[in-house]
Amino acid sequence: MNILIKGLNDERFGRPLQLISDLFFEESFVTFEEEKEAEYKIHFAIKTDDKVSVEGTISENGNEKAFSASFENKFEEESEKEHFKMVKRAVSYVYLMLLQHVTEIEQPWGILTGIRPTKLLHNKLREGMTKEQAHEELRRDYLITDEKIQLMQRIVDRQLSIVPDLYALKKEVSIYIGIPFCPTKCAYCTFPAYAINGRQGSVDSFLGGLHYEMRKVGAWLTEQNIPITTIYYGGGTPTSITAREMDMLYEEMYEAFPNLKSVREVTVEAGRPDTISEDKLDVLNKWNIDRISINPQSYTQETLKAIGRHHTVEETIDKFHLARSLGMKNINMDLIIGLPGEGTAEFQHTLGETKKLLPESLTVHTLSFKRASEMTKNKQRYRVADRDEITEMMKMAENWTNENGYEPYYLYRQKNILGNLENVGYAFKGQESIYNIMIMEEQQSIIGLGCGASSKFVDPTTGKITRFANPKDPKSYNDSYEHYTNEKIRLLHELFDRK
Numbered sequence: 325m326n327i328l329i330k331g332l333n334d335e336r337f338g339r340p341l342q343l344i345s346d347l348f349f350e351e352s353f354v355t356f357e358e359e360k361e362a363e364y365k366i367h368f369a370i371k372t373d374d375k376v377s378v379e380g381t382i383s384e385n386g387n388e389k390a391f392s393a394s395f396e397n398k399f400e401e402e403s404e405k406e407h408f409k410m411v412k413r414a415v416s417y418v419y420l421m422l423l424q425h426v427t428e429i430e431q432p433w434g435i436l437t438g439i440r441p442t443k444l445l446h447n448k449l450r451e452g453m454t455k456e457q458a459h460e461e462l463r464r465d466y467l468i469t470d471e472k473i474q475l476m477q478r479i480v481d482r483q484l485s486i487v488p489d490l491y492a493l494k495k496e497v498s499i500y501i502g503i504p505f506c507p508t509k510c511a512y513c514t515f516p517a518y519a520i521n522g523r524q525g526s527v528d529s530f531l532g533g534l535h536y537e538m539r540k541v542g543a544w545l546t547e548q549n550i551p552i553t554t555i556y557y558g559g560g561t562p563t564s565i566t567a568r569e570m571d572m573l574y575e576e577m578y579e580a581f582p583n584l585k586s587v588r589e590v591t592v593e594a595g596r597p598d599t600i601s602e603d604k605l606d607v608l609n610k611w612n613i614d615r616i617s618i619n620p621q622s623y624t625q626e627t628l629k630a631i632g633r634h635h636t637v638e639e640t641i642d643k644f645h646l647a648r649s650l651g652m653k654n655i656n657m658d659l660i661i662g663l664p665g666e667g668t669a670e671f672q673h674t675l676g677e678t679k680k681l682l683p684e685s686l687t688v689h690t691l692s693f694k695r696a697s698e699m700t701k702n703k704q705r706y707r708v709a710d711r712d713e714i715t716e717m718m719k720m721a722e723n724w725t726n727e728n729g730y731e732p733y734y735l736y737r738q739k740n741i742l743g744n745l746e747n748v749g750y751a752f753k754g755q756e757s758i759y760n761i762m763i764m765e766e767q768q769s770i771i772g773l774g775c776g777a778s779s780k781f782v783d784p785t786t787g788k789i790t791r792f793a794n795p796k797d798p799k800s801y802n803d804s805y806e807h808y809t810n811e812k813i814r815l816l817h818e819l820f821d822r823k
């Protein structure tokens with residue numbers, strides 16, 4: 325579907341308007357060119373003096389019965405950049421109002437299309453605003469609903485009680501370690517995940533590179549006296565390698581990194597139940613891993629088959645009990661709402677099974693159609709629930725976690741996420757993952773080691789973020805890990821030497 329825009333003569337409007345259109349329509353194309361056939365025509369009129377005022381009119385299929393909306397705001401800052409930001413927000417606001425009117429869909433997150441809503445609230449509070457002032461701005465400038473604002477505040481409060489020094493952790497770092505192998509590739513997934521079978525040569529070389537990165541970066545942190553807050557092993561599936569390989573890797577972690585005793589949390593995302601065994605759990609225990617994930621995604625067998633997860637529901641439950649019986653005290657489980665063929669009945673069943681296990685934390689994702697995934701490439705083969713049913717399932721998760729003693733503690737949004745909703749991490753009090761808070765709130769640097777690991781360098785003085793990504797596939801990683809390690813150390817020098 326085409327949406328023709330008139331009255332805007334700055335191409336910088338293209339992207340924000342496209343992102344907002346994507347909230348409403350599966351496939352839409354925002355165009356500024358008259359020659360295209362357009363279902364919707366939108367005329368904007370912008371006036372700027374000491375304030376910005378935007379008026380917009382929408383007509384559907386040439387229908388004269390147009391609807392108008394307007395927005396006005398006073399400029400507060402002088403720079404061109406800040407001016408444009410306000411004009412963009414005003415245009416987005418009017419655009420959202422127009423599309424809400426014609427589609428009759430209310431967007432719970434308003435014009436906010438970013439990944440980290442809670443970071444926005446943290447920033448406002450850090451700047452010294454009261455909660456009331458911050459909420460008012462979120463409502464007024466972004467059209468976020470009260471329900472979502474309350475959720476954001478609840479999460480921000482929770483995070484600050486778990487990590488009271490959150491805003492002072494800039495001079496520490498967290499570490500992410502990416503292991504790019506899995507037993508099979510799931511249909512929705514775009515993470516670096518290569519089927520491990522028959523790849524021992526590739527695993528050996530990869531681990532050689534990873535040990536090198538850990539030693540080098542660990543030596544630099546030790547030399548500079550920079551503490552590590554948290555360490556997270558993800559991927560892929562970090563338990564798809566053998567128990568012996570895991571043992572050597574964690575030994576390396578203790579040898580290479582400074583002062584492991586003061587690290588607040590080490591998580592290993594075991595993830596796929598079919599990779600978990602007694603000997604691997606023994607290794608995790610031997611090295612005092614605090615937290616693991618065992619991810620059901622769903623408790624319906626047909627769903628697991630449809631998404632290419634080659635394990636049974638029973639195996640998820642058995643491995644959970646095995647981990648518990650061997651002393652794992654903090655287990656997380658990931659669920660996905662809106663998997664193919666699933667509606668409220670299947671999700672109710674999943675919640676019922678979760679109740680029998682009560683993991684310490686539960687992360688509830690909403691299915692996202694990621695561009696490069698098998699599922700997106702063959703979208704017509706997968707039948708998924710509609711917007712209303714997704715919203716209902718989200719509500720079910722919220723109520724269920726509330727009734728069972730879980731608190732929401734982190735939240736993020738993605739593009740192409742069903743129902744334009746969010747992913748929420750819930751946990752029993754005191755069992756939250758500190759790493760998840762670090763990655764979402766961007767208050768400190770995270771150094772990514774291994775395949776597909778991306779590093780995020782947060783300047784301790786300005787808060788400016790620089791990203792740096794390691795290669796995604798094991799072959800390129802093996803060819804170039806030394807170069808990537810050196811680059812990271814160079815960036816770290818730049819960041820921390822200026823203190």
Ligand SMILES: C[S@@+](CC[C@H](N)C(=O)[O-])C[C@H]1O[C@@H](n2cnc3c(N)ncnc32)[C@H](O)[C@@H]1O
Binds near residue numbers: 514559593660689692
């Ligand atoms: C890094 S992934 C993989 C973890 C682990 N390998 C596993 O599959 O259990 C972390 C989580 O993101 C979620 N996830 C991955 N792709 C997704 C998608 N396209 N839509 C929604 N959730 C997704 C899944 O719940 C998954 O457990």
Ligand code: SF4
Binds near residue numbers: 515561
């Ligand atoms: S096991 Fe996890 S990382 Fe691997 S393909 Fe499936 S979702 Fe992706």
